[in-house]
Amino acid sequence: xxxxxIVKQQxxxxxxxxxxxLTLITLLAxxxxxxxxxxxxGSITLDNKxxxxxxxxxxxLQSDVDxxxxxxxAYAALGTQAGxxxxxxxxxxxxxxxxxVLENMTNDAGLRLKSVxxxxxxxxxxxxxxxxxxxxxxxxxxxPQPFDFSLSFDGRYxxxxxxxxxxxxxxxxxxxxxxxxxxxxSALSGTVTAETYYQxxxxxxxxxxxxx
Amino acid sequence: MSxxxxxxxxxxxxxxxxxxxxxxxxxxxxxxxxxxxxxxxLLSVYVAGQKVAINVLSGSIKDKESKLQSIxxxxxxxxxEEHLAxxxxxxxxxxxxxxxxxxYQQADPQDAVLNSLTVDASNTMTVTGEAKTYADVAxxxxxxxxxxxxxxxxxxxxxxxxxxxxxxxxxxxxxxxxGYTITAVMASGATGGGNGQ
Numbered sequence: 541x542x543x544x545x546i547v548k549q550q551x552x553x554x555x556x557x558x559x560x561x562l563t564l565i566t567l568l569a570x571x572x573x574x575x576x577x578x579x580x581x582g583s584i585t586l587d588n589k590x591x592x593x594x595x596x597x598x599x600x601l602q603s604d605v606d607x608x609x610x611x612x613x614a615y616a617a618l619g620t621q622a623g624x625x626x627x628x629x630x631x632x633x634x635x636x637x638x639x640x641v642l643e644n645m646t647n648d649a650g651l652r653l654k655s656v657x658x659x660x661x662x663x664x665x666x667x668x669x670x671x672x673x674x675x676x677x678x679x680x681x682x683x684p685q686p687f688d689f690s691l692s693f694d695g696r697y698x699x700x701x702x703x704x705x706x707x708x709x710x711x712x713x714x715x716x717x718x719x720x721x722x723x724x725x726s727a728l729s730g731t732v733t734a735e736t737y738y739q740x741x742x743x744x745x746x747x748x749x750x751x752x
Numbered sequence: 753m754s755x756x757x758x759x760x761x762x763x764x765x766x767x768x769x770x771x772x773x774x775x776x777x778x779x780x781x782x783x784x785x786x787x788x789x790x791x792x793x794l795l796s797v798y799v800a801g802q803k804v805a806i807n808v809l810s811g812s813i814k815d816k817e818s819k820l821q822s823i824x825x826x827x828x829x830x831x832x833e834e835h836l837a838x839x840x841x842x843x844x845x846x847x848x849x850x851x852x853x854x855x856y857q858q859a860d861p862q863d864a865v866l867n868s869l870t871v872d873a874s875n876t877m878t879v880t881g882e883a884k885t886y887a888d889v890a891x892x893x894x895x896x897x898x899x900x901x902x903x904x905x906x907x908x909x910x911x912x913x914x915x916x917x918x919x920x921x922x923x924x925x926x927x928x929x930x931g932y933t934i935t936a937v938m939a940s941g942a943t944g945g946g947n948g949q
Contacts, residue, residue: 714846
């Protein structure tokens with residue numbers, strides 16, 4: 541009887557040891573698997589975002605690749621008119637081009653152009669423009685930047701009106717911001733302050749984006 | 753009298769019970785391991801699939817980038833397209849000072865001399881000058897307020913005035929006559945936004 545009880549107890553102890561060992565190994569396995577799964581799920585989440593962004597970029601690029609030849613053809617079809625666009629909104633402040641335009645306008649209006657000068661606001665605008673471009677996204681067009689200038693003239697009241705009309709109808713957009721006049725209708729002197737614009741050269745929409 | 757009891761079946765039964773217990777424990781443990789391993793393997797396969805898809809897309813993107821860069825004349829065409837797209841908005845920023853002078857003409861310019869005109873970013877125009885009398889300043893103020901409605905070519909009561917919120921901000925007698933400052937907001941008809949041309 542006693543030996544049978546001892547055998548039973550030994551069997552039970554051996555069984556309990558096995559279960560304890562199995563439980564410990566299982567807990568370890570679950571822990572390791574949990575950690576691995578957490579890391580993998582994190583990777584999946586990030587890669588999903590990357591995949592979405594890459595898919596979008598790929599789709600956009602495909603539409604760009606499809607549209608590019610048409611754009612080039614349309615641009616080529618403009619011929620000499622393409623120059624008008626470049627003159628209307630140059631890549632730089634193009635001050636030399638501006639003074640030629642203003643000279644032509646004042647000559648046509650019958651005014652004597654005394655001086656043309658960039659005003660202090662232009663420096664600030666240029667600096668801002670540089671900053672904007674440096675931090676800009678290549679997939680978005682750089683915004684137009686203002687370039688302030690002033691022109692002084694001598695003339696008459698009617699010639700001043702002609703000059704204003706020319707400035708208002710200029711292919712290169714000009715926003716008159718001020719006008720100072722001295723003298724009388726037949727002998728006017730004055731200064732027009734205005735702003736015109738330029739826009740940095742376009743970049744192909746190729747840039748990288750960090751996905752977090 | 754003696755009783756014989758056969759204890760072997762009892763020990764055997766205990767062993768069998770113990771074996772079943774061990775088998776069940778082992779089975780459950782193995783099942784949990786398999787589930788854990790399976791989940792990890794499945795997730796790993798999914799991750800590997802994603803990496804492959806990302807690589808394929810990256811290759812496709814590089815290929816398209818090369819294609820775009822190889823199209824001759826594209827940078828110039830793109831530049832023209834972007835600049836053309838900006839021009840409309842820039843033209844709409846223009847202000848038509850000639851509209852002011854149309855109204856000014858109606859107010860007898862001999863008696864209200866202009867010194868300066870400024871327009872701020874919100875199209876508020878400030879006019880300063882010298883007039884002979886206070887009445888001349890008032891005449892200019894009224895002419896501006898009535899511009900395109902009663903004053904100017906093609907003026908009609910149904911038109912939108914070129915200038916709104918016309919106010920005489922200051923008027924004071926000085927050695928030359930009456931100094932004045934008039935402010936007004938250039939409405940859409942007097943700016944590029946309203947195609948005032």
